Amino acid sequence: MTRKSEPARYISSVEKINQRRAQTLASIASEAIREMIIEGHLRSGDRINESHLADRLGISRGPVREACRSLEQAGLLYSTTNKGAFVRELSEEEARYLYELRGALTGLAGRLIALRGTDAAIADLRKRVEKMDRAVKDDDAAGYFKLNLEFHDALIAAAQNPALESRYREIVDQLHLMRRRGLVDAHNIQVSNEEHQHILDALEARDPDLAERRMREHVEGGFSRLQQSLHTA
Incomplete structure (x- = not known):
């Protein structure tokens, strides 16, 4: 048998x-x-x-x-x-909905990092911002875009919340359908990285309210830059 x-x-x-x-x-x-x-x-x-x-x-x-x-x-x-x-082609209205949701999630991530993120993770984020600053000075939009993606991945990972990270990645995957358009000139990448620096200042100060606000403002700024690129194309 x-x-x-x-x-x-x-x-x-x-x-x-x-x-x-x-x-x-x-x-x-x-x-x-x-x-x-x-x-x-x-x-x-x-x-x-x-x-x-x-x-x-x-x-x-x-x-x-x-x-x-x-x-x-x-x-x-x-x-x-x-x-x-x-x-898929993402409409401006659909992008707005996703950016609104992304803003809420990144705001929460900022709060969590300020409260429980490790010093090593925050130091790593600062180094990434410095690398992006060099890309800005070199007017390297393509290099900045790659570093920016890596920075945001590390930023969300630093929140130490797998559920948040999973939802965030679902949203960002869809935003990739048009997100590159918002970071195509020297002015936009410079402003974007200045916002990153303000975020790191809040994280290093361990200020959860300020970190959440600056994360939300950064996402709102990203959508504004995207809109500008769509209407001036």
Whole structure:
């Protein structure tokens, strides 16, 4: 009896391994598409070329299709029957809603960091602001944009609240559909980093009320810069 049941258990194990492998490959494809959106290689309205992406990643089209379905649920893509998946276009009104929610979450993050963030985490944030300041002086908008993303990831992580971090990333993923547009000139990146410096001043002072307010103001400023870019394009 034991021998007869072993093949079934073996098959079940193989199926589980294959399922996990498919899930891993889909995650790899999903992350690749996210990065292409963040870096501007994929823009609103662009079609996802499943065959090209599968060849590039060295995987089959199945995981790519699964990744597209996942990103559609996350609000980054949309699909059209018989045409495939496309990068979603975010309206100004939709962006406003997301920025409002982002402002509330980042405000809470600022308060939490001031209350319980480690000295090491805050010192790391200060170093990141200094790196961005060098990018501002070099008029390196592309470099600043990358450093800015890393800074905000570290900022939210410093709040030590996984639930907040998860919700925040869902919002920011969607804002990547147009967020780069708000940081394209020397004046905008300079103002943005001045706001970062004010945030760090509040965090270093361990002032939760001031930290929350400056975090909210920074997000509001980001939306204002985005609006300006949309209406002057």
